[in-house]
Amino acid sequence: xxxxxxxxxxxxxxxxxxxxxxxxxxxxxxxxxxxxxxxxxxxxxxxxxxxxxxxxxxxxxxxxxxxxxxxxxxxxxxxxxxxxxxxxxxxxxxxxxxxxxxxxxxxxxxxxxxxxxxxxxxxxxxxxxxxxxxxxxxxxxxxxxxxxxxxxxxxxxxxxxxxxxxxxxxxxxxxxxxxxxxxxxxxxxxxxxxxxxxxxxxxxxxxxxxxxxxxx
Amino acid sequence: xxxxxxxxxxxxxxxxxxxxxxxxxxxxxxxxxxxxxxxxxxxxxxxxxxxxxxxxxxxxxxxxxxxxxxxxxxxxxxxxxxxxxxxxxxxxxxxxxxxxxxxxxxxxxxxxxxxxxxxxxxxxxxxxxxxxxxxxxxxxxxxxxxxxxxxxxxxxxxxxxxxxxxxxxxxxxxxxxxxxxxxxxxxxxxxxxxxxxxxxxxxxxxxxxxxxxxxxxxxxxxxxxxxxxxxxxxxxxxxxxxxxxxxxxxxxxxxxx
Numbered sequence: 001x002x003x004x005x006x007x008x009x010x011x012x013x014x015x016x017x018x019x020x021x022x023x024x025x026x027x028x029x030x031x032x033x034x035x036x037x038x039x040x041x042x043x044x045x046x047x048x049x050x051x052x053x054x055x056x057x058x059x060x061x062x063x064x065x066x067x068x069x070x071x072x073x074x075x076x077x078x079x080x081x082x083x084x085x086x087x088x089x090x091x092x093x094x095x096x097x098x099x100x101x102x103x104x105x106x107x108x109x110x111x112x113x114x115x116x117x118x119x120x121x122x123x124x125x126x127x128x129x130x131x132x133x134x135x136x137x138x139x140x141x142x143x144x145x146x147x148x149x150x151x152x153x154x155x156x157x158x159x160x161x162x163x164x165x166x167x168x169x170x171x172x173x174x175x176x177x178x179x180x181x182x183x184x185x186x187x188x189x190x191x192x193x194x195x196x197x198x199x200x201x202x203x204x205x206x207x208x209x210x211x212x213x214x215x216x
Numbered sequence: 217x218x219x220x221x222x223x224x225x226x227x228x229x230x231x232x233x234x235x236x237x238x239x240x241x242x243x244x245x246x247x248x249x250x251x252x253x254x255x256x257x258x259x260x261x262x263x264x265x266x267x268x269x270x271x272x273x274x275x276x277x278x279x280x281x282x283x284x285x286x287x288x289x290x291x292x293x294x295x296x297x298x299x300x301x302x303x304x305x306x307x308x309x310x311x312x313x314x315x316x317x318x319x320x321x322x323x324x325x326x327x328x329x330x331x332x333x334x335x336x337x338x339x340x341x342x343x344x345x346x347x348x349x350x351x352x353x354x355x356x357x358x359x360x361x362x363x364x365x366x367x368x369x370x371x372x373x374x375x376x377x378x379x380x381x382x383x384x385x386x387x388x389x390x391x392x393x394x395x396x397x398x399x400x401x402x403x404x405x406x407x408x409x410x411x412x413x414x415x416x417x418x419x420x421x422x423x424x425x426x427x428x429x430x431x432x433x434x435x436x437x438x439x440x441x442x443x444x445x446x447x448x449x450x451x452x453x454x455x456x457x458x459x460x461x462x463x464x465x466x467x468x469x470x471x472x473x
Binding site: 014016017020021024050051052115116119124125126127128129130131132133134150152154156157158174175194196197198199202203 | 217218219220221222257260262287288291292293310311312313314315335336337338339340341388389417418419442443472
């Protein structure tokens with residue numbers, strides 16, 4: 001039973017695609033909201049995000065979504081899925097916009113790919129990292145259920161997560177540098193890619209999230 | 217293994233119908249955009265591009281509705297272009313469910329729009345469309361110029377320099393269409409494709425002129441494109457997306473199978 005899923009809306013970008021993908025895989029009710037009471041009553045929480053970090057963090061703080069997220073994550077211990085900039089916002093600090101302090105819910109940094117990125121074979125890599133890349137599942141997790149290791153997911157980002165606690169990494173890839181594609185800790189799962197745009201594999205991950213009890 | 221080269225079917229939509237012209241004229245009907253988008257999603261297309269070629273105001277409202285319907289049913293990235301002139305237009309399309317918007321003529325009239333849009337919405341959703349035409353050879357080297365109004369109006373702007381400028385203003389991707397080739401089925405104009413992919417550090421989508429699967433291969437291997445876009449070879453059933461991907465994979469191009 002998925003129950004009610006709250007997609008935290010802090011005004012950055014279109015969240016309909018996340019909501020419609022969740023509905024497509026059987027969510028009973030999806031609320032796109034920043035209403036504290038609705039989020040508190042929801043059974044699970046999605047923390048998405050697109051756009052530049054400075055503006056995102058400003059809106060997250062202005063709408064008190066930082067507190068709502070911390071409550072859901074740490075006090076209520078509900079299953080939480082963070083997506084893309086939502087994942088980055090969990091970290092300590094981002095290099096974007098000349099440096100932005102983030103939520104520091106997970107120790108680590110968000111780094112820029114740089115403007116002259118090369119693969120190990122010397123091939124030039126474009127930035128943003130845009131398109132379908134293979135995610136190496138570095139550990140088992142209920143959210144990987146039914147998804148083969150090294151399945152491709154859709155990415156679009158110029159900054160990447162570098163977690164300080166390496167045992168939290170659940171998915172990884174190389175794109176000139178080592179990229180943490182997924183992090184897992186207790187009732188939190190965070191992904192750099194867009195499951196809502198990753199076709200069958202992404203929909204499977206969202207389906208897994210709806211069935212997840214928040215335990216690893 | 218790394219990032220896959222993307223195959224992007226393109227829907228040219230006029231008044232709510234998918235159409236396809238040759239050199240931007242002689243248009244023929246190819247069907248309902250929502251049905252076609254769902255079909256490509258099921259076939260394993262990597263993205264879908266929706267180019268609105270409707271001129272009328274009523275038609276534009278139809279477009280927003282169509283984008284909403286596609287976004288509800290298709291779980292791969294959707295780019296919407298055509299007639300995007302302001303930050304408000306961009307917001308409308310993103311709210312309707314587009315993941316990226318493609319800006320063309322408006323960037324030429326007001327390059328600052330690209331900067332403003334990238335700052336507001338993030339570079340990842342700002343695609344700049346470049347319609348290039350081969351204009352002359354200087355000392356044996358071809359030169360490519362930007363054209364507007366469906367390839368009829370020259371601007372005097374060098375296509376490669378323009379791509380560099382757009383990237384520096386914050387564009388996240390370039391959609392490069394060769395006006396000489398569009399709808400001809402003679403293959404991409406590989407010279408300008410290579411020149412632009414070499415010049416910029418952002419991904420480049422090659423478009424215009426695909427008539428067979430070798431053209432898709434050449435766009436990547438010779439043109440250096442990060443993604444290849446095609447319309448009529450898919451719309452009229454000559455090839456499916458899986459056929460195209462299998463063909464590219466056999467030629468050592470990394471694709472999402």
